[in-house]
Structure formats: structure tokens, C-alpha cells
Amino acid sequence: MRYRIALLLLASLFSLPAAALPKYFGYFANNTIPPDMSFQPENQDHTNVTVVYTGGDGIDWDPIILREVGLAKSYGNKAVVMVTSHLFTTGNPHGADPNAAANFGALVDKLVAAGYLVPGNPEASAVAAFYPVDEPEYQKGLVDIGGAPHPALANAVNVIKSNPATWNFPVAVVVSQHYDPVIQGMRLFDWAGMDDYKSCSFPTMFCPYSYAGTFAAFSAKLRPEQRTILVPQAATGGDLDEVEHDPYQTYEMAIADSRVIMLMPFLWAGNPASGMTGVRDTPALRSAYRPIGFQIKYGLYSQYLGASLDGAMVAGQYYNVVAWFRNISEKTWRAGTNISLGSQNPGDNMTWGLHRVPLPHDVGPGQDVGFNFTVRAPSASGTYKMQWQMVADGMSWFGAKTPDWSIAVVPPATGSISANRNPCTIPYGGSTCTTTLSWNSNRADAEVWASNLDGSSPVLFARAQNGSQSATWINTNGTRFTLKSGGAAITAINVSGVQTTQPPEEPPPHCSTPKCIEP
CATH class of the missing domain: 3.20.20.80 (Glycosidases)
Known part of the structure; x- marks a missing residue:
């Protein structure tokens, strides 16, 4: 899930002239x-x-x-x-x-x-x-x-x-x-x-x-x-x-x-x-x-325009956040000075791995700036608040804050997958064999995908947190089964078939007369 806000729409509806301040x-x-x-x-x-x-x-x-x-x-x-x-x-x-x-x-x-x-x-x-x-x-x-x-x-x-x-x-x-x-x-x-x-x-x-x-x-x-x-x-x-x-x-x-x-x-x-x-x-x-x-x-007047970020994150993983603001003052914000984007709720918290994002460039009156930065989700699962606001260090926080987002942080996905049999035996004269895949995960959104061994041509094989399901089309080229959650791989197993090269032994002919009895 991602929060996506119409940046241009907000900018056109709520921009304020400098003379209003x-x-x-x-x-x-x-x-x-x-x-x-x-x-x-x-x-x-x-x-x-x-x-x-x-x-x-x-x-x-x-x-x-x-x-x-x-x-x-x-x-x-x-x-x-x-x-x-x-x-x-x-x-x-x-x-x-x-x-x-x-x-x-x-x-x-x-x-x-x-x-x-x-x-x-x-x-x-x-x-x-x-x-x-x-x-x-x-x-x-x-x-x-x-x-x-x-x-x-x-x-x-x-x-x-x-x-x-x-x-x-x-x-x-x-x-x-x-x-x-x-x-x-x-x-x-x-x-x-x-x-x-x-x-x-x-x-x-x-x-x-x-x-x-x-x-x-x-x-x-x-x-x-x-x-x-x-x-x-x-x-x-x-x-x-x-x-x-x-x-x-x-x-x-x-x-x-x-x-x-x-x-x-x-x-x-x-x-x-x-x-x-x-x-x-x-x-x-x-x-x-x-x-x-x-x-x-110092003309510390800013207008929040919008942002883009993930609404759910995996504990300990890194994610991109973009937040847009407009300078609605009569003065230029200078990069390399004390003006930056700071974490709020509470102020200067390090929940997301950083508490300041530098101003990327000078921002003149009426101009917009996008803060594009990377956050790291907390290491423990739970629901966490994320909020940002412009700040001039040593002076004041200023302008409107971003929304007070609630971010669901979930544990890293874990799970296992196995195949019985692996390899499976392709009968003489046949081209495929059957194996049974079994898997389990800590995620309700778990999926099993089948692909070539190099990961190409993936297709959905099963969707369930835990399960067992037969694959009847295993051949000598092999198939990779990947357990995923939220589109990210948890673990994988390569399964292949082994061709039988000897035909099966034929039984002796059925005989019921003395002439058929071998000496």
C-alpha cells in the first residue's frame, strides 16, 4: 500500500501569495x-x-x-x-x-x-x-x-x-x-x-x-x-x-x-x-x-504540497519517501544553511533512522522543493507514526506539518518450501514427472511462483500462507519454486526430473499347457 497525494492539485488549490503574510x-x-x-x-x-x-x-x-x-x-x-x-x-x-x-x-x-x-x-x-x-x-x-x-x-x-x-x-x-x-x-x-x-x-x-x-x-x-x-x-x-x-x-x-x-x-x-x-x-x-x-x-513560511511513501513496511528494511513543500515567503531558502526538513511527533525523533533531511538546493519565493530521502523501518513490528515539518535549526519549526501517517511495520517474512520427490523420476518414454510442493510462511499474503531455473517466465503456482500442492509437469530442464510475500522472495527450491533410460522388464508369457513348460 502506498500513500499518493496529487501534488499539482494541492499546489494549485492552496498556494498563498507572499503579500498575505x-x-x-x-x-x-x-x-x-x-x-x-x-x-x-x-x-x-x-x-x-x-x-x-x-x-x-x-x-x-x-x-x-x-x-x-x-x-x-x-x-x-x-x-x-x-x-x-x-x-x-x-x-x-x-x-x-x-x-x-x-x-x-x-x-x-x-x-x-x-x-x-x-x-x-x-x-x-x-x-x-x-x-x-x-x-x-x-x-x-x-x-x-x-x-x-x-x-x-x-x-x-x-x-x-x-x-x-x-x-x-x-x-x-x-x-x-x-x-x-x-x-x-x-x-x-x-x-x-x-x-x-x-x-x-x-x-x-x-x-x-x-x-x-x-x-x-x-x-x-x-x-x-x-x-x-x-x-x-x-x-x-x-x-x-x-x-x-x-x-x-x-x-x-x-x-x-x-x-x-x-x-x-x-x-x-x-x-x-x-x-x-x-x-x-x-x-x-x-x-x-x-x-x-x-x-x-527570516520569511520562514512554507506550504505542504504532498508526499509519496509506503503505508506498510518490513522491519529493518529501507524505503524511499518524497515530500514536497513550497516557499511562500519573500525570501530565498539557501541550501547548506540551517533550513532543512525535520522529523516530528515527537520533534527530532530517530524512529525512521534520521531526523533531518538537508535542503537539496536553493528555493526562491514561490518555488517548490522535493525532499527525496530514504528511511529505515524500525526493527520491531508494530504501528509507528511518521511526520515531517520544515525547520530552521536554532530558530524555529515552520509551516504546515505533513499528515501524521500511521505506518504498519511487519516482521521480516520467513518460511520454507520443500518438494517430495526431488528429483522425481520421469517414466521410460515419458517427458514429465510429478512432485509435491509443501510450504509454510509467517505471512498471510504468501505465494508460490514457478519459473525457469534462471527465474525467467514466472507464473503463479499457489497462493496461501501454508499448503501442499502437486506439480505434474516437472521435466529434466528443472523448475524453480519461489516462496514470496508482498512480491519479495523468502526462499526457493529447484526441482528437476530424472529420465529413466531402461525399459521395464517384461513378464514371461502366460502358459497353461505342458508344451509351454520350459525344461
């Missing part, structure tokens, strides 16, 4: 306030964007922004830059700074001079987006007025979009779950996110709202072309609830929603003074978000 992973406010410390060295390995948090007036934020963006570039990452102090006057409500265009323009000039921003080219820049203000409806007073965005909020977006160097850079915002007063304002932005620290991952009697549900309602209020930012709670203490959002559920939300551009947990490091913890302070969150970050940072 989140592009960025990073932590909100990835530097301290006051801005004397960056957290990038602690999490740059599994992030590809840092959110540079800045405050209001009273501090020259440009050196901090340049430091953080420069550090991000040194790691090969990008930065989302908060520019509240450049665009607004403080207070509630925030006001439009009359010098906003000049303030922002001066910052942009510094970013360009440092090589961190390429005018008109976000992809070539270390700056991924600008972030004018956080939660404009909360303690900022930037709520809609008369069904239109607050003028100061509209001015901030316009300043960024009017600058010739940043006109096509994304402008981002995150609102709270109480976003209703700022619906028109949040529609101004290219990227819009929502945090909801009063919701849960899995609703209960005490927490009836899920983040997935409230985020879906939020997304429905946006313009269709807006990209979204997931901001799961990853901190407790202070004024936050005591239950963080489940990282795995949030990641599933991200990869299932083609509008999500960024997964941005709040936050990496807590504030000991307020009793707030973050991902850094919670081992379970740290171990969950690191592989998620690796997957997004």
Missing part, C-alpha cells in the same frame, strides 16, 4: 523612557523592526532617534520612528505644532545624511514607517470633530506625506479598544493597529471578549487598503490585566489575515518600579515569541 515583528517601545537604554541588543536576533518610542517636549529626541535607527541598521533591521514631539504641541488635546513641517524636515535631513533614509525609497531605508502619535484618543484628545479627523492629527499625517523625501513612507498608528471617537482619524493612516488589554485570548465568564473578536471588529472599520498591526498584550502589572494574550493564537491571527503587516507585542521589558513585567521577564512568553519572531524575520 506578515512582514515585520518587533516590540513596542523598544527603548527606555527616559531614553538612556536600548533593548535592541537583547532581542535583535528574532526581530526585524524596532519601535522607537519618544515623548513630548523638553527633550531633544533627534539623537535618540538617530541612535536607535542606526542600531537597527547595524543589525540589518528597520525602525518605526515615533515623531510626536516633532508634529504636536503637548496638552490635552494635543495641538498642531506650527513648526511641524520644519521640525520634521530637520529630522529627515539628519536621517538622510546619516544614510538611514533614502528619499522616496522605504525599502532601501532603515526607517520602515513614521508613527506620529500613540493612541490619539487616549489622553491626547485627538478625536474626530464633526465626523472628520481632528485637524492636528490630519496635519501630522499631511506633514509626513508632503515631505518630498517621505511622501511614500507608511504612516502608522495604534489605537485602544475605545477607538470609536477616532474612527475617521485612524482611517488617515497606512498602517493601523489596536491594543485591547481588557480582552482575553479565550473568552470566559469573567472575560467575555476575545482579542481576535475585538480586532476583527476594528479591522472592519478601516479602509480596505489599510494594513493592520496586531498589538497583543505581553505584559502584566501596572494598569494592565494579569493575563497576557496567547502568542500562538496571535500568530495564527497574523498569518491568517492578509491585511496584517506587523505583529508588535506590548512589550519587551517591563517597569520594575510599577510592577509591570514584559516578555523579557516571562520565560514562557520569551520561549514562545522568539520562534515566532524568527519565522517572520
Whole structure:
């Protein structure tokens, strides 16, 4: 029995465009306030964007922004830059700074001079987006007025979009779950996110709202072309609830929603003074978000297409397996790196004689790869699980697993076969003789095949696990009888006939008279 899956059919039905997958992973406010410390060295390995948090007036934020963006570039990452102090006057409500265009323009000039921003080219820049203000409806007073965005909020977006160097850079915002007063304002932005620290991952009697549900309602209020930012709670203490959002559920939300551009947990490091913890302070969150970050940072997105393998195997024997996957990311998987196919259920098991299959060649975005490898069935009979998944060693397992196949492993076939008589005697004047074949096997699928002595011209002689059957056509050329199971030979016997060369003695003639009596 073989499992055979229609590879091309699966590929055509379920292939996903690269644009459907989140592009960025990073932590909100990835530097301290006051801005004397960056957290990038602690999490740059599994992030590809840092959110540079800045405050209001009273501090020259440009050196901090340049430091953080420069550090991000040194790691090969990008930065989302908060520019509240450049665009607004403080207070509630925030006001439009009359010098906003000049303030922002001066910052942009510094970013360009440092090589961190390429005018008109976000992809070539270390700056991924600008972030004018956080939660404009909360303690900022930037709520809609008369069904239109607050003028100061509209001015901030316009300043960024009017600058010739940043006109096509994304402008981002995150609102709270109480976003209703700022619906028109949040529609101004290219990227819009929502945090909801009063919701849960899995609703209960005490927490009836899920983040997935409230985020879906939020997304429905946006313009269709807006990209979204997931901001799961990853901190407790202070004024936050005591239950963080489940990282795995949030990641599933991200990869299932083609509008999500960024997964941005709040936050990496807590504030000991307020009793707030973050991902850094919670081992379970740290171990969950690191592989998620690796997957997004390195484009570790794969699609399982199909496989071919034997559904039943003989203990200790070798078998071929082929499994096909598609690279649905925007990045190339390089052969000879840490990307390979790994055994699952459980992870890294050696049940089938190996736990890694190397990537056979580079696989570009949208390309397919077939892992063609040999497994060895376990030495003891029984039913065993086999499952495989793509893995980047030291980073994360990624993409869909193969089906969890159940493979029947049976003992090696054994048995014996004999002939009575061997050789058999061909009578004088005849051409064939008769022998009786007897056999037994440990396999219900046992068969006996008859062929020439060299194995040619095989024909089925009998099909039974045990039996006895006469062969009446044995001649001097000989016949080979092979006991088989599943098409494989167990044992064989050569049977031949021996020709009688002397005629039989004739009896004396029958006589009943004295004349016939010999003297």
C-alpha cells in the first residue's frame, strides 16, 4: 500500500501569495523612557523592526532617534520612528505644532545624511514607517470633530506625506479598544493597529471578549487598503490585566489575515518600579515569541504540497519517501544553511533512522522543493507514526506539518518450501514427472511462483500462507519454486526430473499347457 497525494492539485488549490503574510515583528517601545537604554541588543536576533518610542517636549529626541535607527541598521533591521514631539504641541488635546513641517524636515535631513533614509525609497531605508502619535484618543484628545479627523492629527499625517523625501513612507498608528471617537482619524493612516488589554485570548465568564473578536471588529472599520498591526498584550502589572494574550493564537491571527503587516507585542521589558513585567521577564512568553519572531524575520513560511511513501513496511528494511513543500515567503531558502526538513511527533525523533533531511538546493519565493530521502523501518513490528515539518535549526519549526501517517511495520517474512520427490523420476518414454510442493510462511499474503531455473517466465503456482500442492509437469530442464510475500522472495527450491533410460522388464508369457513348460 502506498500513500499518493496529487501534488499539482494541492499546489494549485492552496498556494498563498507572499503579500498575505506578515512582514515585520518587533516590540513596542523598544527603548527606555527616559531614553538612556536600548533593548535592541537583547532581542535583535528574532526581530526585524524596532519601535522607537519618544515623548513630548523638553527633550531633544533627534539623537535618540538617530541612535536607535542606526542600531537597527547595524543589525540589518528597520525602525518605526515615533515623531510626536516633532508634529504636536503637548496638552490635552494635543495641538498642531506650527513648526511641524520644519521640525520634521530637520529630522529627515539628519536621517538622510546619516544614510538611514533614502528619499522616496522605504525599502532601501532603515526607517520602515513614521508613527506620529500613540493612541490619539487616549489622553491626547485627538478625536474626530464633526465626523472628520481632528485637524492636528490630519496635519501630522499631511506633514509626513508632503515631505518630498517621505511622501511614500507608511504612516502608522495604534489605537485602544475605545477607538470609536477616532474612527475617521485612524482611517488617515497606512498602517493601523489596536491594543485591547481588557480582552482575553479565550473568552470566559469573567472575560467575555476575545482579542481576535475585538480586532476583527476594528479591522472592519478601516479602509480596505489599510494594513493592520496586531498589538497583543505581553505584559502584566501596572494598569494592565494579569493575563497576557496567547502568542500562538496571535500568530495564527497574523498569518491568517492578509491585511496584517506587523505583529508588535506590548512589550519587551517591563517597569520594575510599577510592577509591570514584559516578555523579557516571562520565560514562557520569551520561549514562545522568539520562534515566532524568527519565522517572520527570516520569511520562514512554507506550504505542504504532498508526499509519496509506503503505508506498510518490513522491519529493518529501507524505503524511499518524497515530500514536497513550497516557499511562500519573500525570501530565498539557501541550501547548506540551517533550513532543512525535520522529523516530528515527537520533534527530532530517530524512529525512521534520521531526523533531518538537508535542503537539496536553493528555493526562491514561490518555488517548490522535493525532499527525496530514504528511511529505515524500525526493527520491531508494530504501528509507528511518521511526520515531517520544515525547520530552521536554532530558530524555529515552520509551516504546515505533513499528515501524521500511521505506518504498519511487519516482521521480516520467513518460511520454507520443500518438494517430495526431488528429483522425481520421469517414466521410460515419458517427458514429465510429478512432485509435491509443501510450504509454510509467517505471512498471510504468501505465494508460490514457478519459473525457469534462471527465474525467467514466472507464473503463479499457489497462493496461501501454508499448503501442499502437486506439480505434474516437472521435466529434466528443472523448475524453480519461489516462496514470496508482498512480491519479495523468502526462499526457493529447484526441482528437476530424472529420465529413466531402461525399459521395464517384461513378464514371461502366460502358459497353461505342458508344451509351454520350459525344461
